[in-house]
Amino acid sequence: MKYVHEYRDPALARTLADQLARQTTRPWTIMEVCGGQTHAIVKFGIDELLPPGVTLVHGPGCPVCVTPVGLIDQALTLAARPEVILCSFGDMLRVPGTQRDLLHAKAAGADVRLVYAPLDAVQLAAANPQREIVFFAVGFETTAPATALAVLQANRLGLENFSLLVAHVRVPPAMETLLASPNNRVQGFLAAGHVCSVMGCEEYEPIARRHRVPIVVTGFEPLDILQGVSRCIAQLEAGKHEVENQYARAVRPEGNLPARQLLQEVFEFVPRCWRGLGELPASGLGLRKAYVRFDAEKRFGLTCTVAEPASECIAGLVLQGIKKPHECPAFGTRCTPEAPLGAPMVSTEGACAAYYRYRRPLVPLAQS
Amino acid sequence: MTEPFIDCPRPHGSDRVLLAHGGGRLLQRLVERIFVPAFANSLLDARHDGAVFPAGSGRLAFTTDAYVVRPLFFPGGDIGKLAVCGAVNDLAMCGAKPLYLSAAFILEEGFSLETLERVVASVRDTAAAAGVQIVTGDTKVVERGKGDGLYLTTSGIGRIEHDLTVAPASVRPGDVVLLSGDLGRHGIAIVAAREELALESPVLSDCAPLNGLVESLLQAGIEVHCLRDLTRGGLATALIEIAGTAGLRIHIDESAVPVAEPVRGLCELLGFDPLYLANEGRLIAFVPGAQAEDTLQVLRAHPLGEDAQRIGEVRAGDPGRVTMTSAIGATRILDLLTGEQLPRIC
Numbered sequence: 022m023k024y025v026h027e028y029r030d031p032a033l034a035r036t037l038a039d040q041l042a043r044q045t046t047r048p049w050t051i052m053e054v055c056g057g058q059t060h061a062i063v064k065f066g067i068d069e070l071l072p073p074g075v076t077l078v079h080g081p082g083c084p085v086c087v088t089p090v091g092l093i094d095q096a097l098t099l100a101a102r103p104e105v106i107l108c109s110f111g112d113m114l115r116v117p118g119t120q121r122d123l124l125h126a127k128a129a130g131a132d133v134r135l136v137y138a139p140l141d142a143v144q145l146a147a148a149n150p151q152r153e154i155v156f157f158a159v160g161f162e163t164t165a166p167a168t169a170l171a172v173l174q175a176n177r178l179g180l181e182n183f184s185l186l187v188a189h190v191r192v193p194p195a196m197e198t199l200l201a202s203p204n205n206r207v208q209g210f211l212a213a214g215h216v217c218s219v220m221g222c223e224e225y226e227p228i229a230r231r232h233r234v235p236i237v238v239t240g241f242e243p244l245d246i247l248q249g250v251s252r253c254i255a256q257l258e259a260g261k262h263e264v265e266n267q268y269a270r271a272v273r274p275e276g277n278l279p280a281r282q283l284l285q286e287v288f289e290f291v292p293r294c295w296r297g298l299g300e301l302p303a304s305g306l307g308l309r310k311a312y313v314r315f316d317a318e319k320r321f322g323l324t325c326t327v328a329e330p331a332s333e334c335i336a337g338l339v340l341q342g343i344k345k346p347h348e349c350p351a352f353g354t355r356c357t358p359e360a361p362l363g364a365p366m367v368s369t370e371g372a373c374a375a376y377y378r379y380r381r382p383l384v385p386l387a388q389s
Numbered sequence: 390m391t392e393p394f395i396d397c398p399r400p401h402g403s404d405r406v407l408l409a410h411g412g413g414r415l416l417q418r419l420v421e422r423i424f425v426p427a428f429a430n431s432l433l434d435a436r437h438d439g440a441v442f443p444a445g446s447g448r449l450a451f452t453t454d455a456y457v458v459r460p461l462f463f464p465g466g467d468i469g470k471l472a473v474c475g476a477v478n479d480l481a482m483c484g485a486k487p488l489y490l491s492a493a494f495i496l497e498e499g500f501s502l503e504t505l506e507r508v509v510a511s512v513r514d515t516a517a518a519a520g521v522q523i524v525t526g527d528t529k530v531v532e533r534g535k536g537d538g539l540y541l542t543t544s545g546i547g548r549i550e551h552d553l554t555v556a557p558a559s560v561r562p563g564d565v566v567l568l569s570g571d572l573g574r575h576g577i578a579i580v581a582a583r584e585e586l587a588l589e590s591p592v593l594s595d596c597a598p599l600n601g602l603v604e605s606l607l608q609a610g611i612e613v614h615c616l617r618d619l620t621r622g623g624l625a626t627a628l629i630e631i632a633g634t635a636g637l638r639i640h641i642d643e644s645a646v647p648v649a650e651p652v653r654g655l656c657e658l659l660g661f662d663p664l665y666l667a668n669e670g671r672l673i674a675f676v677p678g679a680q681a682e683d684t685l686q687v688l689r690a691h692p693l694g695e696d697a698q699r700i701g702e703v704r705a706g707d708p709g710r711v712t713m714t715s716a717i718g719a720t721r722i723l724d725l726l727t728g729e730q731l732p733r734i735c
Contacts, residue, residue, distance in 0.1 A: 025657060031644075034717040066719020111731030115409075128405040135731070137584060243717045358727040359414055369660060369731065379721040 028242030029065075037247040038070040041254065048074030049257050050206050051250060052199070052342050054192060055213030056083030056370025057241050063375040065243045071250065078206070078342030081195050082213050084160040085112045085368035086340060087295045088188045093118035095323050096157045096186055100131040102321070106149065108134045108142040109157035116364045139171035146175065146183035155317045157186045163215045165189045165306055166280035169287035172312050184317035187307060190293055192216050193224050194304035200232040204343055209253040211239040211246065214268035219284075221276025225264045233262045240268040287312055296364060297337030336363035339372055346373040353381055412621050413726035436634045437556050438479040438617065441549065450485035452476055453544040461508065461539060463582040465574070465593030466669070468541055469511030474598050474669055476545035477519045478618040481600040482672065484555030484607065485547030487519065492543050493527040497536035508539065519598035521545070551607055557634035559614040562705040565681040566639060567674045569602060569688055570595065570696040571647040572624055576666030577655050592651050597670030602693045606674065609687045615675040618668075625664040625723045627673060628711045636708040641701030641723075643716050661730050664723065675703065 053059060059079045062068055068077050081087050097118045100107040107123065114123040114135060127133035132152075136142050139156055146154035158168040168189065175183040192213060199205055212225055217238045225236045235256035239249030249267045256263060266272055284306070293305025308316050317323070333351050338344040346352055346365065356362040358374055365371035409415050425433065432440040439452030454475045461468045473490065480487040492512060496505065516523055553559075574595040581588055599618060606613055615635075617627045624646065632639045648656075648663045656663050670693060676684045681699055688694030701713075711723040 025653070029716040031716065031718045064721065065715045065717050066721055067717070069719045070717070115727075124407050124409065125405070128407050359418070378724050381722060381724065 025242065028240070028244040030244065034070060034243055034247060037244065037251060038072075041070075041075070041247065041251050042072040044251065044258060045072045045075060045254055046258060048076070049208055049254055050076045050078060051209045051211060051253050052078045052080045052207040053211040053239070053246070053249075054080040054082040054196065055211075055215070055241075056080075056086065056368065056372065056375075057215065058082075058211060058213070058239065058246060059372050060370060060375045061241050061243065061246060063379045067243050067246050070247065075250065075254065077250070079339070079345070079372040080210075080342055081199070081295065081298065081340040082161065082192065082216075083340075083365065083368050083370040083372070084164070084188075084190065085116055086336065086364040086371050087190060087195075087297065088113070088116065088159050088364065089294045089296045090118055091294065092186065092188050093122075094120075095318070096123060096155075097121065097126055098323065099155050099186065099317060099321060100126045100133050102153070104151075105153045105155055106132045106134060106145060107155050107157060108136045108145065110137075110159065111135045112368045112370075113157055113159050115361075115367045117361060117367075139168045140174060143171045143174045143178070143180065143183060146180050147178055150182060152182060154183050155186055156183070157188065159188045161190055161192055161213070161216050162220045162284070163213075163218070165288065166219060166277075166283045169283040172287045172308070172315055173283070175315060176312065184315050184320050185308065186317045187305075188293075189288070189306035190295065191290070191304055191306065193228060194301045195295065195298060196225075196228055197232075198298055198301050198304075199341055200228070200234065202341070204341065207234070207342060209235040209257055210237070211249045211253065212236050212264075214238055214240045214245070214272060217266075217268065217272045217276065219277050219280045221281075222264050222266055222272065222274050229262050229264050235262050236264045238264070238266045238268050238272050240271065295340075297340035332362050334363035336365050336373075339365050346376040347380070349373070353377055409727060413626070415727060417725065435556055435558065436630070438482040439485070439545075439547075441483050441485070441554075441556070448549040450480050450483035450547045450549060451544070452479035452483075453542065454479060455540065455542040457537065457540050458579065459537060460582050461504070463594060464578045464591050466578075466596035467508060467511050468539060469508040470515045470596055471669060472541045472543045473512055473515040473519060473521070474596050475620070476543040477521055477598040477600050478669075478672075480545050480547035481598075481603040482555070482616040482618050483547070483549070484551065484553055484603070484613065484616065485549045486604065487521045487545055487547040487600050489524045490516065490521050490543050490545045491525045491527075492523050492541065494529070495536055495540040495542075496528065496530045497538050498530060498533040500538050505539070508541070515598065519600055553607075553613055555613050555616055557615050557631045560631060560635040560637060560675045560703055561614060561677070562637060562703050563678045564614055564675045564703040565678050565684075565699055566628070566641060566701040566703070567676065567681070567684055567688060568624065568646065568698050568700045569599075569672045569674070569694045570670070571649045571652070572619070572668060572671065573648055573652040573656065573661075573663040573666035575669040576623070576661070577652050579667070580659070580661075581655070586655075588651060588655070590651050592649070592655070595668055595670035597693055599670060599672050599693060602672070602688065602691045605687055605691050606684065609683070611680055611684050611687060612677055613674060614677070617673050619671045619673065620669060621667045622726070623663070623665040623667060624673065625662075625711070626725060629709075629723060629725055631675070632711050633709040635703075638704045638707040638710045638712065639701060640704055640712045640714070642714045644714075645698050645700045647696050647698055665726055665730055673700075678702065
């Protein structure tokens, strides 16, 4: 397939790997920010091609994973109301709240629906004027413009029965937080290509400068990732810390201006709580005053619930790249995709799910 | 931020049926927990597409399947064609010649008779094409809102006309795995129809009766060890189930697995893995390595096997394990999905 096959060529991958081996003189630790990249790395075995000493650690770029339990509990509270149809993306429905997940709520009678796009939820609202449609809006800057579009559309249609539980988050504050942590061991970043296709590269310049880390905006295919690592290591070896764009076929320096305008129109920066990272200033997107009537938290008078502190899940450490999924004692035993302790084992972008699905230690199926 | 928050709650066991129980590991668990212990017997233990048992001087195969597809009509097929192909193919995968089917219709109050006639005509035509007869049936009507228009269940009986035991237990180290054609057409056709995706080139379901293809293998004298039609759960699920039942390791090569461009394109867009997409007219065959080329020739000579490929082999050790050489040459495992595949978020 055009623009995919070329980036999975085994001979070129080998060439890039050889080049990497030649250019690397000492150990380096690089974080790929996005969960989509994590899955590509584990699925294709890209890390097996890296020279010894080069470590890829997995970042917090999985929207489902970083959504805190408190917000999921709010979604469950809303779904329990008879007038509400709660909509979200598939993965979000499987993440456990304090008591249960949304799919179990659905099986017990709640009207929970999987949608492919936020505009589907607007259509649902227009078609069901007697019901309250709540869209549980998760995702980074990549998905937020589609949510903004849904808000504008609902506004245009004058819908009174459409609202959002907004969980949108921004990548740069999370990177800043990781770099500022005394536990940090990340020396360079592969920035999330899809996020940058919307936001561009500019907001990463101050991070690279301030923390003296190279940041390479990187795509998702095996050759993209190998090249991203190669460029990052080239900078590290040369003592540089610049923002580079490996994914130029999709990312313009200024990003996608119409999408950014949509974000600007509908959302403003707000503090947001992240699973594993705590509350980060200006790390979330909240509805601007002009659209606050679409805010489900206000419409339904929701209060922020405090999550239950329990369990042996180390999602926080995994999301910061401090621990790898298989270093968790519960991995693959007490925590599996069927009975997850935490969100990274649920989401198709979660690091734990990637390790479970592609790299589980070889145990007979009957025991798994 | 020295002490990260740890705020993942405990997991929640299922005391109800979830939609996710319709496939993958949750379905496997459901079957093992509820059905297998209740019905335990040697025929069921074979864990095959149908049961094979002695009858008189020969052997018969018996199978049943229920169909709840939405929409009822989709590019390349409909629920009637699907139900006949499903029963015929399950019998064929036992190495049997399908003979007779039953059909049970559950109709929802208010369902259009004209639509019912179209479905019945499709059942008739597909049965004729497969050379089987619908010899018994049943009809029930449920209240409006209690059924999705039409549910259809077919059962089938076939006769085994050779001495081979075509079953997962017959798979041996050294066998090769052959795939009869490209993957994922049915799954993509259904998703596209359900979500009204406007595709540049429409993808048609591969839905087809495979008994003719199987018969050509048996008539050519191929020592067929095991056959499996790739339905819900796709190639990966079929391989994992067979590796588990046979107690062997199966290794495949990703780059040898054919996937048509439009299917691959949509998979990339939606975040689906073609290895897990449903098919309704594809099979995998396990045959001795020495017969790999002969088998490929026989498959490719049949219209439903033109794109047949050798995709892997069976190895000793690591019982129940399926591994794959990835497109860039690394090795990984293939695992059951938890439930159905879901579209990606971004």
